[in-house]
Amino acid sequence: MKRFANLLKKEIKELLTKQLVISLAFTVILFNFIGQVSKKEVRKAIGIQTISVLDEDGSAGSKDLLKNLASARFKILDQSGKTKDQAIETAKAGDSKLLLVIPKGFGDSLAELKPSPIETYSFMRSFSLIGARGQVVVQIVITALNEALSNNFLREKLPDMDPASLKKPIKSKDFVVVQDKMAEGSANDVAGMISQQSLLIPIVLFMIVMYSSQMVISAIAMEKQDKTLETLLTVPIKRTSIITAKMLAAGLIGLISAGVYMFAFKGMFGGIGEEAAKAGAQAGGGAALMQKLGLTFSTTGYIVLGLSIFLAILVALAMAMILGVLAEDFRSAQYMIMPLMFMVMIPYFISIFADINAVSLPVKIFILAIPFSHPFLVSQNLYLGNYGMIAAGLVYMLIVFIILVIAAARIFSTDKILTMKLRFGKKKTATV
Amino acid sequence: MPNVLTARGLRKSYGAQVAVAGIDFDVRAGEVFALIGPNGAGKTTTLRIIATLLTSSGGEITFLDHDLCKEPDFVREKISYLPEEAGAYKNMKGLDYLHFMAAFYARNPEEEKEFVDRAVAITELGDRLKTKVGTYSKGMTRKLLLARALMTKPVLVILDEPTSGLDVLNALEVREIVRRYVREGTSVLLSSHNMLEIEFLSDRVALIDKGRILDSGTPQELKDKHSAKNLEEVFRSSVR
Secondary structure (H helix, E strand, C coil), rough: CHHHHHHHHHHHHCCCHHHHHHHHHHHHHHHHHHHHHHHHHHHHHCCEEEEEEEEECCHHHHHHHHHHHHCCCCCEEECCCCCCCHHHHHHHHHHCEEEEEECCCCCCHHHHCCCCCEEEEEEECCCCCCHHHHHHHHHHHHHHHHHHHHHHHHHHCCCCCCCHHHCCCCCCCCCCEECCCEEECCCCHHHHHHHHHCCCCHHHHHHHHHHHHHHHHHHHHHHHHHHCCCHHHHHHCCHHHHHHHHHHHHHHHHHHHHHHHHHHHHHHHHHHHHHHCCCCCCCCCHHHHHHHHCCCCCCCHHHHHHHHHHHHHHHHHHHHHHHHHHCHHHHHHHHHHHHHHHHHHHHHHHHHCCCCHCCCCHHHHHHHHCHHHHHHHHHHHHCCCCHHHHHHHHHHHHHHHHHHHHHHHHHHHHHHHHCCCCCCCCCCCCCC | CCCEEEEEEEEEECCCEEEEEEEEEEEEECCCEEECCCCCHHHHHHHHHCCCCEEEEEEEEEEEEEEEECCCCHHHHHHEEECCCCCCCCEHHHHHHHHHHHHHCCHHHHHHHHHHHHHHHHHHCCHHHCCCCCCCCCCHHHHHHHHHHHCCCCEEEEEEEECCCCCCCHHHHHHHHHHHHHHHHCCCEECCCHHHHHHHCCCEEEECCCCCEEEEEEEEHHHHHCCCCCCCHHHHHHHH
């Protein structure tokens, strides 16, 4: 145990370099900075916005429109008394994102329920989506006004009729059925919510697998490159302890690195999301709908998901151990990560674009044969109650891990650790 | 002197390529036994098998009455191996490297300190041991590695081309260190194609070529037998 601890300490120290700590700290600071800047911009965009208004009409209808805009968090700069060109120039020179021109006769047209044109001039000082939000909000206000005006007209002319029924005689009431649970809502919204909830799983898995595997492969490749492996293999420590120490250290540092990156991501996107949510961008009823359909994770669900990710990491580490043996030096170690990367990316992309359960049998077998597919499927299978599938996935990953560890231990206990090489374009030779 | 190591009919092949074709030799307690021969003769393969890095394809190896192939863990406790192109962890300080290696052999902190103190004395690197190995010259690294190999006073030290790539003074120093430890009871199995070095260091020599031992004995016995002035001439005569 003392020897194992000695080796583990060395492996952790080798991986936890100043460069890694600086790069992690830099990422956290950078992402946090981007998050703060974006947050400020979102806040600005969804906060009180300045628009210029040239009201050439001055009727009750136009005043009503301006009152509605003011209540939609707009700061209105009155350009009355100016010509249209002067108003455009003034607005362009100032902070206004938009100039709204209400022409003469607007109120009269409204009263007669004739089309009432208004003009908007958007000043695009940047091409970001947030920058164009001013005009979107103005359009929403106008749509709401149109709705109110047409409703008033219909009530006036047909007092016994409901304007909403007149405009939309067919009203669909949507229900979603999942397993034995049913709730009123849209299937589109449910799919959207699930994909939003599951978005983090592949990112976490991808990052941890990539980090840890790269570290294991590099650790072995560096031992080879620095000619320290032969000495290490002759010291009195079990070969399995060497494998375990390398895997454990890489897993630990990989986990910490991925955790730090996730924290940094949260810092970046969290700020933007919070502000957007405050502005009411998120649908309020979504969570209740998911709750009603039983599409929420219980504690057991989280444990199963965690176990699945943990097994996937173990599989990746064992695979990386073998790939590391094939690498000759640090440079070739960079290429060795490619097969693992593809194995994680294939199920990730397929899970985004297709329903794995609905693909053809050969494709399904191919996907399920990739051990990393299973963590992607866990959340979906938990929601749908496919517990057999989840258990099979966990058992499969465990079996793959055991086979890979046995293979790695065998490689480390035999000549293969020194003779097994993957050379590109060179013939294999052995030192005699 | 009793044998520390006995190899009988030792063979090693990589597929159809035969690296060692059934060799016999003994290493006695407190002696330097050398394998000499050209590149590709089978010296490194033999040393790697004895160091438990490679498995033999045939034959028997006994180390202190234990089967080397069946009990590699026992052997690793008692031997020390210095490969020809060995390196040390570049990001470690010299002293930390010695502590790291000593911890595998020491039974307690006192023994670990004893090993490290011995290694520090062998290296004669002083304060440079407090700097990273990556900044060392080839000679300094080799002395650090030799100190690592000798600090535990192993029963058998296996040295593959111990002075390879070193300048004259560093090579001389390394040879003197090895001789000093042999006087204290350590056995050495070494390989080299530097015949002068072998003549200076070895008690007994085996000439190896194409995986076979051509002749063996003390340097003087071999020179007398082949009527040669030095081991280079002995080797030329044996190959013919």
